[in-house]
Each structure stands twice: as C-alpha cells, then as structure tokens.
Amino acid sequence: MSLELRRKIFFKMFSFVRLCGVRHKSFCVSKKEHPGQFAIKGKLANELGAFLRDNLEFFQSFSKVIVYYDNGQTIVTDLINTVFSAYLSRVDVRKISHADYRLCQAADLICTLELLRLKEERSIAMSRSEEIFFESRRRLNKVFLKTLRKTSFNCC
Numbered sequence: 001m002s003l004e005l006r007r008k009i010f011f012k013m014f015s016f017v018r019l020c021g022v023r024h025k026s027f028c029v030s031k032k033e034h035p036g037q038f039a040i041k042g043k044l045a046n047e048l049g050a051f052l053r054d055n056l057e058f059f060q061s062f063s064k065v066i067v068y069y070d071n072g073q074t075i076v077t078d079l080i081n082t083v084f085s086a087y088l089s090r091v092d093v094r095k096i097s098h099a100d101y102r103l104c105q106a107a108d109l110i111c112t113l114e115l116l117r118l119k120e121e122r123s124i125a126m127s128r129s130e131e132i133f134f135e136s137r138r139r140l141n142k143v144f145l146k147t148l149r150k151t152s153f154n155c156c
C-alpha cells in the first residue's frame with residue numbers, strides 16, 4: 001500500500017475511535033523495571049485491580065461486563081480472567097478475532113498511539129518509519145495524542 005493510502009486508513013480508524021464514544025485505559029509496564037514474567041504479571045495485576053477498584057461503582061452499574069480479548073498473550077489472558085472475576089461477579093470473557101471486531105482493531109490503534117505517547121514522554125526518538133508516517137513529532141502530538149487523551153477512561 002502507498003503511504004497515502006495507509007495514512008487514510010489510519011485516519012479513518014482514528015476518526016472511528018474518536019467518534020464512537022469508546023473510552024480506554026492503557027497499562028504499560030517496562031520490562032527493564034520489572035524483570036521476569038512474575039514481576040510483570042504482579043505489576044499488571046496491581047494496576048488493573050486498582051483501576052477496577054477505583055471504578056467499581058461504574059462497572060457494577062451494568063448487568064454484565066463483557067471483556068473481549070484475542071488470547072494473544074497468555075499472561076494477559078490469565079490476568080483478565082483472574083482480576084476481572086475477582087472484582088466483578090457478572091463478567092463474561094470472550095475470545096475474539098481481530099478481523100471480526102472493529103473495536104479490537106481500534107484497541108490496537110490505541111495501544112500503538114499509547115506507545116508513541118510513552119516515547120514522547122520519555123524523549124525517545126521516533127523511528128524513521130514513524131517520522132515518515134506521522135510527518136513530525138509535533139503533528140503526532142497535536143493531531144493524534146492530544147485527541148487520544150480526550151477519549152481516555154475517566155468515569156469517576
């Protein structure tokens with residue numbers, strides 16, 4: 001695909017995320033700061049548990065919470081099942097395919113932008129392909145990251 005076509009597709013998906021009313025929360029754990037699977041799993045469990053605890057009233061207001069996940073990483077699959085079930089009595093975790101769910105594709109887009117946000121915060125240089133795709137760090141920040149912040153989960 002040409003660069004322009006990839007940009008158009010990306011921007012359409014980004015517009016979908018912006019307009020569909022979805023809210024997101026990302027959890028980032030540095031492998032350098034948490035060596036080993038056990039430490040990473042513990043950190044993620046603490047982060048997810050704190051998020052659910054802080055927003056328990058919101059999640060309990062639904063008759064059922066459905067979590068969609070592609071079972072991509074065993075550690076994340078285990079955490080989702082364990083932590084959500086510990087905090088919510090009516091949770092249904094479903095395995096999905098990215099090709100079948102536009103929101104799953106939107107989640108991938110959000111994760112990509114969140115990783116770029118982390119690079120920005122930590123003053124890590126963008127890769128050459130990122131610079132070409134987004135044209136500049138300023139445009140990435142102004143057009144995408146600033147807008148993405150407005151769609152983050154902030155319910156309570």
